[in-house]
Amino acid sequence: MSEIITPVVTVFNEDEKLDFEGNRQVIDFLIKNGVDGILVLGSAGEFPNLSLKEKLNYFKFYQEYVADRVKLFAGTGCISYEDTLTLSNAVLKMGYNAAVVIEPYYYAMDQSKIFDFYDRLAGEVTGNIMIYNFPARSGISVEPQTVCKLLEKHSNIVGFKDSVEVPSHTNLIFRNIDVSKFSVYSGFDDQFLMNISNHGKGCIGALSNIVPDIWSNLIKASNAQNYLRTMYLTGLIERLMPLYNLDSNPSLLLKKLMAHRGVPIQAADVFPFNKIDSKILRQAEKILDDVLNDFYQSKTEE
Numbered sequence: 001m002s003e004i005i006t007p008v009v010t011v012f013n014e015d016e017k018l019d020f021e022g023n024r025q026v027i028d029f030l031i032k033n034g035v036d037g038i039l040v041l042g043s044a045g046e047f048p049n050l051s052l053k054e055k056l057n058y059f060k061f062y063q064e065y066v067a068d069r070v071k072l073f074a075g076t077g078c079i080s081y082e083d084t085l086t087l088s089n090a091v092l093k094m095g096y097n098a099a100v101v102i103e104p105y106y107y108a109m110d111q112s113k114i115f116d117f118y119d120r121l122a123g124e125v126t127g128n129i130m131i132y133n134f135p136a137r138s139g140i141s142v143e144p145q146t147v148c149k150l151l152e153k154h155s156n157i158v159g160f161k162d163s164v165e166v167p168s169h170t171n172l173i174f175r176n177i178d179v180s181k182f183s184v185y186s187g188f189d190d191q192f193l194m195n196i197s198n199h200g201k202g203c204i205g206a207l208s209n210i211v212p213d214i215w216s217n218l219i220k221a222s223n224a225q226n227y228l229r230t231m232y233l234t235g236l237i238e239r240l241m242p243l244y245n246l247d248s249n250p251s252l253l254l255k256k257l258m259a260h261r262g263v264p265i266q267a268a269d270v271f272p273f274n275k276i277d278s279k280i281l282r283q284a285e286k287i288l289d290d291v292l293n294d295f296y297q298s299k300t301e302e
Contacts, residue, residue, distance in 0.1 A: 001223050002192075002195075002196045002200070002201065002202035002203075002219055002222050002223060003036035003037065003201060003202040003219060004035050004036055004037075004202055004203055004204075004205065004208050004212075004215040004216060004218070004219050005035070005036060005037040005038065005039050005071070005073060005185065005202070005203070005204040005208075006030050006035045006037070006038050006039065006204075006205075006206075006208040006209055006212065007039040007042035007043060007044045007045065007075075007204050007205070007206050007209075008026060008027075008030065008038050008039065008040060008042070008044065008045055008209060009026065009044050009045060009046075009206075009209050009251055009254050009255050009258070010023065010041065010045045010046050010047075010049075010050075010058075010251075011023045011025075011026055011255065011265050011266065011268075012049075012266070012268050012269060012270055013266055013268060014266060014268050016049075016268070016269075016270045016271065016274075018050075018054065018058060019265070019266060019268075020061060022264075022265040022266055023061070023062075024065055025263055025264050025265050026209075026258065026263060026265060027062070027065055027066060029212065029258070029263045030070075030208070030209070030212050031066075031069050031070055033212035033213040033216055034212060034213065034215075034216030034217075034219075034220075035070060035208055035212045035215065035216060036070060036071060036202075036216075036219065037070050037071030037072065037073060037097070038062070038066065038070055038071070038072055038073070039073040039074070039075060039100060039204055040058070040059060040062045040072065040073070040074050040075065041055060041058065041059070041074060041075040041076075042075040042100065042132075042204070043075075043134065043137065043163075043206075044206040044209065044250075044251055044254060045075060045251075046251050046269075046270065046273075047075055047077075049270045052078075052083055052086070052087070055087060056087070056090055059074055059087070059090065059091050059094060059096070060094060063091075063094045063095060063096065068095075071097045072095075072096045072097055073096060073097055073098050073099075073100050073130070074087070074088075074091035074096045074098075074099050074100065075100050075101075075102075075132070076088045076091060076099040076100065076101055077100075077101045077102035077103065077104075077105075077132060078104075079104050079105060079106060079107075080104075081104070081117070081120075081121075084101060084104075084121065085121060085124055085125065087099070088101065088121065088125045088129060089124075089125055089126050092125060092126050092127035092128070093126065097128065098127070098128040098129055098130045098158060098159060099125065099127075099128070099129045099130070100129075100130045100132050100159075100161060101118070101121065101129055101130065101131065101132055102132040102133075102134055102137070102138055103117050103118070103138055103140075103142070104117065104138075105137060105138045105139065106139075108139060108140070109138070109139065109140050110140070111142075111143055111145070111146045114140070114142055114146055115146050115149055115150060118131060118150050118154075118157065119150060119153060119154070122150065122153070122154035122156055122157050123154070125156070127156060128156050128157075128158045128159075129156060129157055129158070130157070130158060130159035130160060130161060130183075131147065131150075131157065131159070131160045131161070132161045132163070132187075133160065133161065133162050133163060133164065133169075133187070134161075134163040134187065135163075135164065136163070136165070141164065141169060142160075144169075144172045144173050144175070144176045144177075145176075147160065147173060147176070147177065148176050148177065151177060151181075151182060157182075158182065158183060159182065159183035159184065159185065159201070160173060160182065160183070160184045160185070161185045161187050161204050162184065162185070162186060162187050163187025163188060164187070164188075165188070167186075167191045167194050170184065170186065170191065170194065170195065170198075170200075171194070171198065174198040174199075174200065179198070179199045179200065183200075183201040184198075184200040184201060185200065185201050185202060185203055185204045186200065186202070186203045186204070186205070187203075187204055187205070188203075188205065189203060189205035189206070189207045189208075189237050189240070189241065190237060190238055190241050191203070192205070192218070192222075192234065192237070193230075193234055196222055202219065203215075205237075206244075206250070206254060207237060207240050207241075207243070209254045209258060210240075210243075210254055210257045210258055210261065210288060211236075211237075211240065211288075211291070211292070211295075213295070214233060214236055214237065214291070214292075214295050215237070217229075217233055217295075217299075218230065218233040218234065218237065221233060232298060233295075236291050236294065236295055239287070239290075239291050240287065240288070240291055242287065243257075243284055243287060243288070246280050246283065246284055247276055247280060249273045251269065251273065252267065252269040252273055252274065252275075252276050253276060253280070253281070253284055255267040255268075255269070256276065256281055256284070257284060257285065257288050260285050260288065261288075261292075
């Protein structure tokens with residue numbers, strides 16, 4: 001069965017501090033509209049803007065407020081190995097389903113170092129981890145052969161989020177692993193169909209922040225093997241994909257669009273990502289409104 005996991009945005013106030021009430025509103029919006037799980041402090045969650053202590057407090061806040069209503073995953077990758085290990089063990093002790101870990105970024109890595117990193121981490125954490133492959137941000141892609149070597153040694157490496165522009169990389173992952181024991185998620189919303197056609201787990205896609213209702217309907221349709229509805233809803237998601245390219249960091253735009261939908265949050269962000277051109281915002285709102293109008297109309301015709 002496929003699922004949608006939301007790599008959730010992080011709500012800040014005008015002082016660039018965590019807005020816990022605003023984040024509660026986001027959690028309620030996502031759960032009410034049917035997402036299967038939430039990834040806290042993934043890329044859309046702007047994890048570099050928080051200190052280690054702030055991350056630990058924020059993970060605890062999420063675990064307590066969600067209270068097992070949906071699955072919870074935690075983005076724990078840091079430049080420092082020790083920080084990654086500390087966060088990973090902390091969230092697993094809290095009860096998170098898995099720690100989602102990108103390899104150390106900024107400094108260049110090769111496949112040997114990537115293997116060593118995940119090999120040691122898997123041996124020192126107290127539960128499940130998922131590999132987060134995002135070469136546009138980390139600088140290098142985790143190759144299928146590296147994944148296979150890691151799976152041969154570690155049963156607690158349970159999943160893979162593949163955020164790649166060319167889905168042939170994900171296809172090679174599928175060709176080399178046993179999907180009954182390893183969950184593969186597409187990291188980009190428009191690769192969902194490729195994922196489930198290979199018996200993947202679904203998507204960890206940031207558009208589900210703004211359209212959790214469309215995404216949850218898509219998951220229900222695909223799991224029910226409703227081909228026509230699945231294709232129609234996939235088309236709606238495809239029409240939203242240009243939103244990712246309207247701003248260099250789409251996190252603020254996503255929050256603005258959630259506020260546009262009526263989620264009562266301060267759509268603020270941390271410098272230098274705290275401003276957005278009004279023309280871009282209007283363009284984004286038009287894209288979203290057109291898609292939502294068609295979605296609502298399609299529901300009345302069901």
